[in-house]
Amino acid sequence: MAKRRADGLSKEVIVQAAAAILDDGGEAALTFRALTARLSTGYGAIYHHVANKSDLLAAATDAVIARVMGDAVAEGEPREALRTVSLGLFDAIDAHPWVGAQLSREPWRPALLEVYERIGGLLVALEVPERALFDAAGALVNYVLGVAGQNAANARLLAAGQGDRSAFLATVSAKWASLDPGEYPFVHRAATQLREHDDREQFLAGVDLFLAGIATLRG
Amino acid sequence: MAKRRADGLSKEVIVQAAAAILDDGGEAALTFRALTARLSTGYGAIYHHVANKSDLLAAATDAVIARVMGDAVAEGEPREALRTVSLGLFDAIDAHPWVGAQLSREPWRPALLEVYERIGGLLVALEVPERALFDAAGALVNYVLGVAGQNAANARLLAAGQGDRSAFLATVSAKWASLDPGEYPFVHRAATQLREHDDREQFLAGVDLFLAGIATLRG
DNA sequence: CACGAGTTTGGATCGGCGTTCCAATCATGC
DNA sequence: GCATGATTGGAACGCCGATCCAAACTCGTG
Numbered sequence: 001m002a003k004r005r006a007d008g009l010s011k012e013v014i015v016q017a018a019a020a021i022l023d024d025g026g027e028a029a030l031t032f033r034a035l036t037a038r039l040s041t042g043y044g045a046i047y048h049h050v051a052n053k054s055d056l057l058a059a060a061t062d063a064v065i066a067r068v069m070g071d072a073v074a075e076g077e078p079r080e081a082l083r084t085v086s087l088g089l090f091d092a093i094d095a096h097p098w099v100g101a102q103l104s105r106e107p108w109r110p111a112l113l114e115v116y117e118r119i120g121g122l123l124v125a126l127e128v129p130e131r132a133l134f135d136a137a138g139a140l141v142n143y144v145l146g147v148a149g150q151n152a153a154n155a156r157l158l159a160a161g162q163g164d165r166s167a168f169l170a171t172v173s174a175k176w177a178s179l180d181p182g183e184y185p186f187v188h189r190a191a192t193q194l195r196e197h198d199d200r201e202q203f204l205a206g207v208d209l210f211l212a213g214i215a216t217l218r219g
Numbered sequence: 220m221a222k223r224r225a226d227g228l229s230k231e232v233i234v235q236a237a238a239a240i241l242d243d244g245g246e247a248a249l250t251f252r253a254l255t256a257r258l259s260t261g262y263g264a265i266y267h268h269v270a271n272k273s274d275l276l277a278a279a280t281d282a283v284i285a286r287v288m289g290d291a292v293a294e295g296e297p298r299e300a301l302r303t304v305s306l307g308l309f310d311a312i313d314a315h316p317w318v319g320a321q322l323s324r325e326p327w328r329p330a331l332l333e334v335y336e337r338i339g340g341l342l343v344a345l346e347v348p349e350r351a352l353f354d355a356a357g358a359l360v361n362y363v364l365g366v367a368g369q370n371a372a373n374a375r376l377l378a379a380g381q382g383d384r385s386a387f388l389a390t391v392s393a394k395w396a397s398l399d400p401g402e403y404p405f406v407h408r409a410a411t412q413l414r415e416h417d418d419r420e421q422f423l424a425g426v427d428l429f430l431a432g433i434a435t436l437r438g
Numbered sequence: 439c440a441c442g443a444g445t446t447t448g449g450a451t452c453g454g455c456g457t458t459c460c461a462a463t464c465a466t467g468c
Numbered sequence: 469g470c471a472t473g474a475t476t477g478g479a480a481c482g483c484c485g486a487t488c489c490a491a492a493c494t495c496g497t498g
Contacts, residue, residue, distance in 0.1 A: 009476080032456065042477030043457075049475095053456065104323045104368050106376070108391060113398075113406060120405030132424075134412040137405070139362070139425030146365010147358075149323050157325070172327060179332075186339030186356070187332060193353040205351075206358030213432030228446080251485065261448030262486075268446095272485065 009041060011049040011059065019060045022098045026156060030057075030098075058109060061102040065111035068092040069118060078125040079211055085118055086144050086207050090200065093148035097159070100152025103145055115141055123214070132217045140210055147203050154199075169195050228260060230268040230278065238279045241317045245375060249276075249317075277328060280321040284330035287311040288337060297344040298430055304337055305363050305426050309419065312367035316378070319371030322364055334360055342433070351436045359429055366422050373418075388414050 007013070017038050021030050032053070036042055050056045072088035075081065093100040103109070120137040128136050158165055173195035181188040226232070236257050240249050251262055251272070258265070269275045291307035294300065312319040322328070339356040347355050377384055392414035400407040 031454080033454080036477085042479095044459085044478075045476045047457075101324070104365075105320070105372055107369050107372050108376075113395075113403070116409070117403050117406045120409060124405060134409050134416065135421050135424035136428060137409070138416075138421050139366075139428050142366040142369055142425065143358070143362045146323075146368060147361040149365060149368070150326050150361055153324055153326050157327075176332075184332070184336050186343060187336045190335070190339060190353050190356070197353065197357075202354050202357050205354035206361065209355060209358055209432035209436075210428060211432070212435045213428035213430070216431045216435065217428075250483080252483080255448085261450095263449075263488080264447045266486075 009039065009045055009049065014039065014046055014049055015056065015059045015063055018056050019063065019096075022060065023096060026159060027098045027101060054106075057098075057102050058106055061099050061106075062109055062111040064092060064096055064099050065089075065103075065109075066114065069111075069114040078122045082119065082122045082126075082140075082211065083204060083207055085122070086140075087200070087204065089115065089144050090148045090151070090203050093145075093152050094155060094199075097152035097155040100145075100149040101156070104149045107145075112141070115144075119144075126211075126214065127218055128214055129217055132214075136214050136217070140207075140214075143206060143210060147206060151199055151203070228258065228264055228268065233258065233265055233268055234275065234278045234282055237275050238282065238315075241279065242315060245378060246317045246320060273325070276317075276321050277325055280318050280325075281328055281330040283311060283315055283318050284308075284322075284328075285333065288330075288333040297341045301338065301341045301345075301359075301430065302423060302426055304334075304341070305359075306419070306423065308334070308363050309367045309370070309422050312364075312371050313374060313418075316371035316374040319364075319368040320375070323368045326364075331360070334363075338363075345430075345433065346437055347433055348436055351433075355433050355436070359426075359433075362425060362429060366425060370418055370422070 014035070017035060018030055021034055021038060030053075032043055032046060035046055039046070050059070068088050069085075072085055093103075103112070116137060119140055120133065123133055123136055123140070158168055161168070173191045176184075176187050176191035176194060179188050233254070236254060237249055240253055240257065249272075251265060254265055255261055269278070287307050288304075291304055312322075322331070335356060338359055339352065342352055342356055342359070377387055380387070392410045395403075395406050395413060396410035398407050
């Protein structure tokens with residue numbers, strides 16, 4: 001009933017197809033039925049190469065992160081290199097929102113090892129004292145993944161709700177502005193900035209804040 | 220076929236039951252079938268008060284966050300108050316891991332308004348300059364939710380894998396230690412600290428790093 | 439007190455999902 | 469050429485969220 005395929009069906013091929021489906025239609029679009037259709041095969045063939053859906057998602061996520069860490073060469077001044085690496089991760093997760101969701105569901109993936117190594121190494125180059133190194137690296141990685149994940153959630157929200165970003169921000173901003181300034185002074189005041197802010201720049205501002213804090217540890 | 224119940228079935232009752240199920244068995248345990256069993260009712264009754272599962276999860280999350288923000292009174296010195304509020308959120312998400320997952324899936328919940336207001340207000344008290352206020356608040360909130368979410372993911376992982384925390388950390392730590400020091404110098408070196416670190420303390424160290432960075436903006 | 443309109447309830451049912459299982463087919467060593 | 473194991477495709481299972489509807493209740497109105 002089943003001939004051996006001319007194209008080799010391997011885990012890599014399956015993972016690549018899964019990533020394509022995820023990029024096209026988001027997490028909800030990735031089903032084994034959609035996979036069998038795209039690969040013109042059956043469930044058995046897929047399950048022969050992949051343990052289950054979690055395994056598939058994890059492998060696809062690892063592939064994306066590994067590619068980002070391979071592409072983003074971090075040379076030169078450590079501070080600038082840290083910003084470059086962070087932005088690379090942010091952009092990748094922004095482009096593939098499902099990666100953000102997966103990383104907040106399953107940390108400790110092998111792919112994150114590369115991230116820790118890269119960021120930790122750059123902190124060493126920044127001469128962060130030994131005792132603070134581990135905490136600083138953890139905080140920075142968590143910040144990067146956390147913000148990128150939140151940003152990815154927004155991206156997914158917008159993709160699903162078919163509104164564009166500025167319209168969405170205008171709505172939320174209007175809601176913030178309409179709050180009682182007595183009860184919500186800060187949020188009321190921040191409404192304008194919310195509407196006009198750039199996610200990428202705000203992310204970088206956070207990274208800089210971190211680096212400024214880390215700089216106070218030196219010596 | 221259906222008599223009116225003596226106990227009033229309301230959205231609040233349903234949300235509370237949902238939260239109880241989530242606390243007991245995690246996200247996977249919350250099904251409408253489990254809900255109908257616990258509440259001794261049918262699907263129709265539940266769907267009459269709740270739009271869908273997303274709505275239910277969102278309402279349960281809002282309830283938890285609202286309670287935390289109500290409990291954690293932040294008085295006294297702003298820096299200490301910021302640490303208290305942050306820790307309150309961290310602990311709440313640690314105790315209810317599903318909240319962390321939900322917040323990284325659906326930000327911009329009304330409950331987060333309170334969080335922004337509280338943290339933003341404390342940053343104002345810290346005399347953070349106007350132009351940096353918005354970015355600083357966004358970064359701090361994202362850090363807190365991001366780390367807490369990652370921590371919740373670990374908690375879920377441990378709950379599902381039935382291993383205890385120290386055993387899990389020992390495993391990962393051993394894996395890190397066994398890496399080639401030439402290829403992974405930082406991770407190899409950090410293995411020991413990974414095994415011995417305290418999540419809560421590391422979280423607070425990150426908050427302090429942030430506050431140190433924010434302090435450099437003053438004036 | 440009667441009664442109809444609107445609200446609330448419980449459960450049968452639907453389509454879709456992840457996963458399991460198995461018969462059929464291919465590649466390869468003997 | 470034949471046995472053996474790897475690989476393939478698809479039928480079937482159990483569970484899920486969600487829909488739909490008839491039954492039972494509440495309450496204002498006359």
